[in-house]
Structures are given as structure tokens and as C-alpha cells.
Amino acid sequence: MATTVIRNGTIVTADLTYKADVLIEGGVITAIGPNLVGDEVLDASGCYVMPGGIDPHTHLEMPFMGTYSADDFESGTRAALAGGTTMVVDFALPAPGQGLMDALQMWHNKSGRANCDYSYHMAITWWGEQVFDEMQAVVDQGITSFKHFMAYKGALMVNDDELFASFRRCADLGALAMVHAENGDVVAELSARLLAEGNTGPEAHAYSRPPQVEGEATNRAIMIADMAGVPLYVVHTSCEDSHEAIRRARSLGKRVWGEPLIQHLTLDEGEYFNADWDHAARRVMSPPFRNKQHQDSLWAGLQSGSLSVVATDHCAFTTEQKRFGVGDFTKIPNGTGGLEDRLPMLWTYGVNTGRLTPNEFVAVTSTNIAKILNCYPKKGAVLVGADADLVVWDPEKTKVISAGAQQSSIDYNVFEGKEVKGLPRYTLSRGKVAVMDGEIRTEEGHGKFVGREPRPAVNRALSAWKDLTSPRPVARGGIPATGV
Ligand SMILES: NC(=O)NCCC(=O)O
Numbered sequence: 001m002a003t004t005v006i007r008n009g010t011i012v013t014a015d016l017t018y019k020a021d022v023l024i025e026g027g028v029i030t031a032i033g034p035n036l037v038g039d040e041v042l043d044a045s046g047c048y049v050m051p052g053g054i055d056p057h058t059h060l061e062m063p064f065m066g067t068y069s070a071d072d073f074e075s076g077t078r079a080a081l082a083g084g085t086t087m088v089v090d091f092a093l094p095a096p097g098q099g100l101m102d103a104l105q106m107w108h109n110k111s112g113r114a115n116c117d118y119s120y121h122m123a124i125t126w127w128g129e130q131v132f133d134e135m136q137a138v139v140d141q142g143i144t145s146f147k148h149f150m151a152y153k154g155a156l157m158v159n160d161d162e163l164f165a166s167f168r169r170c171a172d173l174g175a176l177a178m179v180h181a182e183n184g185d186v187v188a189e190l191s192a193r194l195l196a197e198g199n200t201g202p203e204a205h206a207y208s209r210p211p212q213v214e215g216e217a218t219n220r221a222i223m224i225a226d227m228a229g230v231p232l233y234v235v236h237t238s239c240e241d242s243h244e245a246i247r248r249a250r251s252l253g254k255r256v257w258g259e260p261l262i263q264h265l266t267l268d269e270g271e272y273f274n275a276d277w278d279h280a281a282r283r284v285m286s287p288p289f290r291n292k293q294h295q296d297s298l299w300a301g302l303q304s305g306s307l308s309v310v311a312t313d314h315c316a317f318t319t320e321q322k323r324f325g326v327g328d329f330t331k332i333p334n335g336t337g338g339l340e341d342r343l344p345m346l347w348t349y350g351v352n353t354g355r356l357t358p359n360e361f362v363a364v365t366s367t368n369i370a371k372i373l374n375c376y377p378k379k380g381a382v383l384v385g386a387d388a389d390l391v392v393w394d395p396e397k398t399k400v401i402s403a404g405a406q407q408s409s410i411d412y413n414v415f416e417g418k419e420v421k422g423l424p425r426y427t428l429s430r431g432k433v434a435v436m437d438g439e440i441r442t443e444e445g446h447g448k449f450v451g452r453e454p455r456p457a458v459n460r461a462l463s464a465w466k467d468l469t470s471p472r473p474v475a476r477g478g479i480p481a482t483g484v
Pocket residue numbers: 059180284285286287313315334335336
């Protein structure tokens with residue numbers, strides 16, 4: 001079998017930095033050390049050899065708000081690889097009343113075109129006996145994380161009783177519970193009031209979802225997860241109010257993780273006040289962009305470890321799709337792109353500014369989520385036996401982000417004009433060179449589904465504690481007779 005060697009680079013993992021070559025055969029790393037020899041040689045002089053990025057939050061070809069997100073598994077994973085990301089985790093989304101296995105089959109049908117490896121989370125969009133039963137079958141298929149929307153009232157939102165029931169089921173199955181944490185009832189009320197008052201533009205989207213709706217829902221989800229005895233992952237943590245709840249929970253020993261997005265780390269609410277409707281609407285997503293104080297809180301969380309993962313929530317809509325919401329901001333499809341830009345933007349605004357070390361960069365873009373989702377060290381590692389999902393990162397390479405040069409199929413980029421320093425020289429997907437010095441060599445259908453085992457140990461630890469502290473009747477020696 002042909003071999004590939006990455007020579008003269010510096011390996012950077014979540015915990016180590018050292019000079020060594022990497023030998024690849026059959027899609028996996030077979031040796032790490034000095035002076036390795038292979039058939040194909042990739043020169044990594046001046047570069048870091050890191051685990052490829054894992055983006056645990058994408059919505060490719062997702063049916064949402066009366067349309068479909070524009071990037072599918074082909075263009076989305078091509079964008080991912082162009083930016084050094086080698087695995088995505090998408091959300092299988094049952095329509096109300098649709099079975100989970102049915103939705104899963106739909107997602108398998110779409111993902112056959114993927115250029116890099118992928119996995120799924122299953123969304124719980126309604127509740128009933130069928131959902132309860134099928135959650136076991138979903139876990140048996142290697143999907144061990146279940147996402148719940150606390151927002152999007154009347155569409156994807158689940159109520160607290162459903163949340164609690166589903167969280168308890170996750171606990172029993174050794175699965176991870178995930179939440180989109182915004183108080184959907186309050187958002188609906190605020191949105192209706194804003195519209196009635198004539199606030200119809202994209203800026204009203206931000207007014208309708210203040211940090212408090214996120215802080216309240218995050219705290220509620222944490223408490224419900226604690227009562228259910230299940231670990232919890234909070235997606236798109238955008239503000240101090242939510243971060244504070246996560247930080248507090250973690251300091252109390254709760255198994256809770258928070259995921260800021262690259263968009264919330266680097267773009268702020270000023271975008272919504274742009275005089276150009278298209279500019280503002282293109283940036284409408286939930287939660288919305290926040291102010292600088294919230295951004296500082298997110299960076300501090302990544303530095304201190306109270307926040308664990310940087311994702312994109314890549315859910316891209318064209319300008320034409322965004323214009324469904326002219327005259328009514330609640331009809332603007334929610335979502336932004338970012339798959340190609342997550343790593344370069346985080347390196348530029350994180351590592352180059354001194355906020356993150358290169359090792360911390362690897363941890364929050366790859367290794368931490370591989371551990372949380374239980375696919376480490378197959379993914380997220382530079383180790384013998386791991387998949388050769390690697391990025392050879394040139395810290396001196398620069399570009400100005402522009403929609404005209406991107407892989408995503410939409411007509412704009414929310415990071416347009418940003419100059420980034422730090423880009424892939426090569427991206428390898430299971431040993432196949434998908435990006436060669438800016439040239440895209442992706443192969444449609446190369447991506448494979450990554451099934452994941454449940455993590456019974458964490459759930460067992462939580463339920464052991466629950467059992468020890470659960471309500472018990474007090475044994476009493478009978479009720480004393482009342483004297484007459
Ligand atoms: N985030 C967003 O605005 N759109 C994608 C769906 C979601 O994650 O809420």
C-alpha cells in the first residue's frame with residue numbers, strides 16, 4: 001500500500017509540541033518519529049502538524065423556516081477541508097411526528113456526497129412513545145448525542161416536561177443531552193411586541209433575543225439535566241449570562257460543556273445596525289451577535305477552560321433566501337456560514353493575539369469535542385493508530401476573506417474583508433490530500449460516517465450519585481396509638 005510522509009514539521013496536539021515526521025498508510029497514522037520515509041512526501045517546513053478541526057455543529061441542507069440551508073454535504077465539507085476542518089457533526093432533524101429512524105435515513109441519503117468524515121446528533125423535536133423507543137435504536141446506530149431546542153416556538157421547540165423526559169432517557173442510554181438554550185416563549189412575546197411597534201428590520205432580531213433569554217434557558221437546562229442525571233452540552237453559548245451559568249455548574253462539579261461560535265467571538269451586534277438591509281439580514285442568527293463585554297467573557301472562558309469547544313453552527317442561506325424576511329424580521333432564515341473560516345479566524349484572533357496557545361487552539365477546535373463525543377483518539381489526535389485527519393498549518397500564510405474565493409455556495413461571507421494569518425498548507429482526510437497549498441482536491445463521497453459508542457461511565461457516575469441521594473421513605477416503627 002502506498003505511504004505518505006509529512007516531513008520537517010512540528011507536531012502540535014492539545015498537550016504536546018515537538019518536532020517529528022508522520023507516516024501514513026491506509027488512511028491511518030502508522031509511525032511518528034525522526035527521518036521517516038514514504039512514497040509521497042509532504043513538506044511541512046515552518047508548519048505545525050495538528051489534528052484536523054472537528055466542527056460539531058453544522059446544518060447542511062437543513063429544512064428550516066420554509067427553505068433549505070444552501071450548503072449541502074458536498075459544498076459544506078469542501079468548505080470545511082479548505083479551512084482545515086476534517087470532520088463535521090450535523091443535526092438529523094425529524095419533522096414534527098416523524099420517526100427518528102426515518103429522519104436518520106434521510107440524513108444518510110444526503111451525506112453520501114461528503115468529502116470528509118461526518119457524524120450526526122439526533123434532534124428531539126417532539127415527544128412521544130415512538131421517540132422514547134427509537135432513541136435506543138439511534139444509539140445502536142452510533143448516534144449518542146440528542147439535541148433539544150428550547151427556542152423556535154411552534155416549530156422545533158420542546159417544553160420542560162418533554163426536556164426532562166428526554167434527558168432521563170439520555171441518562172439511561174449513556175447518551176449526551178444537548179440544548180439550544182433560549183427561552184422560546186419570551187422570544188415569541190418580544191418578537192410579536194416588536195413587530196406591533198413597527199420594528200420590522202433585522203436589528204429587531206437582536207432586540208427579540210436579549211442575553212437574559214439565553215442565560216435563563218441555560219440555567220434551566222443545567223438544572224433539569226442535573227435532576228435527570230445526564231451530562232449536558234450547551235450549543236452556541238454567546239453571552240456572559242449563559243457562560244456564567246455554565247461556569248457555576250462546572251465549579252459545582254456538574255458535567256456541563258459550553259460551545260461558543262467563531263462568529264460570536266469575532267463579530268458584534270453593530271452588524272445589525274448597518275444601513276444596508278442585506279448586510280444586517282445576512283448576519284441574523286440565533287442567538288444574535290452580542291457586545292464586546294460578552295465577547296471578552298467568551299474568550300476568557302476558552303482561556304480558563306469553562307468553555308470547551310469553538311464551532312460554527314454553519315447554516316448558510318443566500319441573500320435571496322434572507323429576503324424572505326423583508327418587512328418582518330421573524331421570517332429571515334436564521335443562520336450564518338463559517339466552516340471554511342473557523343480555524344483561520346480563531347488562529348488570527350486567538351493565537352496571534354496571545355489569547356490562546358497553539359495547544360489550546362487544538363484543544364478547542366478538535367480534541368475536546370472528540371473526547372466529549374467519544375470518538376477520541378480515532379479523531380482529534382496525532383497518535384499511531386489514529387485516522388490521518390490532519391492539517392499542516394502554515395502560521396505565516398495570509399489571505400483576505402472574500403465570498404468570491406470561498407467554497408461555500410452562498411453569495412457573501414460574514415467575515416468578508418478580514419485579513420487572516422495562519423492557513424492550511426495541506427489538509428488530509430484519512431490520509432488523502434484534500435487541500436494542497438490552496439488547490440482543492442476533494443473527492444465527493446470520500447467521507448465516511450463515524451459511529452460513536454455511548455459513554456456509560458459518565459452517565460453511570462451521575463446515576464450512582466443520584467441513587468445515593470435519591471428520595472427514600474423513612475423507616476418508622478409504626479404509628480403510636482393515640483390514647484383515649
Ligand atoms: N443558529 C441559527 O440561527 N440557525 C441554525 C439553527 C440553530 O442552531 O438554531
